[in-house]
Amino acid sequence: MRRVPLRAVAVCGALLTVASCGRGGQDTGAGGRIPAAPAGVTAAAGSATSVHVMWNRASGDPGIVRYEVYRGTTKVKEVPGSQHMVDVTRLKPSTAYAFSVRARDADGRLGPPSERARATTPAAAAADDRPPSRPERPRGEAAGSRAVQLSWGTSTDDRSVASYDLYQGATKIHSVGGGQTAAVVTGLRPGTRYAFTVRARDAADNVSPASETVRITTPAGSDGGQGTSGGTAPTGFRAATHRADGAYYLDLSWVPPNAGMIDGVISEYQIQLDGQPATSLVWGGTAPRDKATYSFYVGREAGVTQRVRIRAKLPDGTWGGFSAERTVTTGAAGPAGP
Known part of the structure; x- marks a missing residue:
């Protein structure tokens, strides 16, 4: 061909x-291939001192055992291979940052860095101890057998909402910017019942009460060959x-x-x-x-x-x-x- x-x-x-x-796995010259650079890296400010970084699963042989997250050239976080998001904290307000992610496989081989994702933290809010209001009218539906779509009403704050955090049960699984009121959660299992809530966060890291719970059951069976994102x-x-x-x-x-x-x-x-x-x-x-x-x-x-x-x-x-x-x-x- x-x-x-x-x-x-x-x-x-x-x-x-x-x-x-594209950045595929590279031959190490020792009978193996290093992991590919993670794709789909995004970064969104969660508060004046934190940024939420997400990425797609990288391919590698053998499988990925952990991911390393870098701020510029400095490694700031390390998470298991099953995790594809992390909150980078202790940052400075009103500051631009660039983040990248590298995958490491079971043999210790470290893949190349991903494309950089950039985010700017908002200004700090002085003496702010009032949390945003609770996100109202949350709703959602399955998008194929391995993904769901969620949306919610805008929260209010005495200054502004910096981000929205999504929870699956008691576990935070995603975060989007304060100007967004929708998200797609992927990587779910077919035929499984899930419970999601949303919380609003302001620049001072005050967190709202949880929204009402949205309960969604993904359809049983395959996703029609469209990958883990199903109806997306x-x-x-x-x-x-x-x-x-x-x-x-x-x-x-x-x-x-x-x-x-x-x-x-x-x-x-x-x-x-x-x-x-x-x-x-x-x-x-x-x-x-x-x-x-x-x-x-x-x-x-x-x-x-x-x-x-x-x-x-x-x-x-x-x-x-x-x-x-x-x-x-x-x-x-x-x-x-x-």
């Missing part, structure tokens, strides 16, 4: 393109090629994940070719809600076959599940799709 390198092209209209490179994957994904001015272009179309269900607009996607990230798409204007289309240059040679799939960045900053994968060949007739 031949692969034509992607080249940057100008795109008219509101859609912006940003090239990105784009659907109706189709791919075809066309030729113009002596060059070939890849034409994609899809339905955004759970259009009308996720509380927020999907404005960023990642396209993978042959299992590797190739291009990121960011809508600079109004992103489509019902059907999205995109076309980009893939080269001038006919008969080149590639596998393509796409995933969305969800409103809470995490990546959703991948679409079905399609195989297309430049110069071939007919689209690849269901």
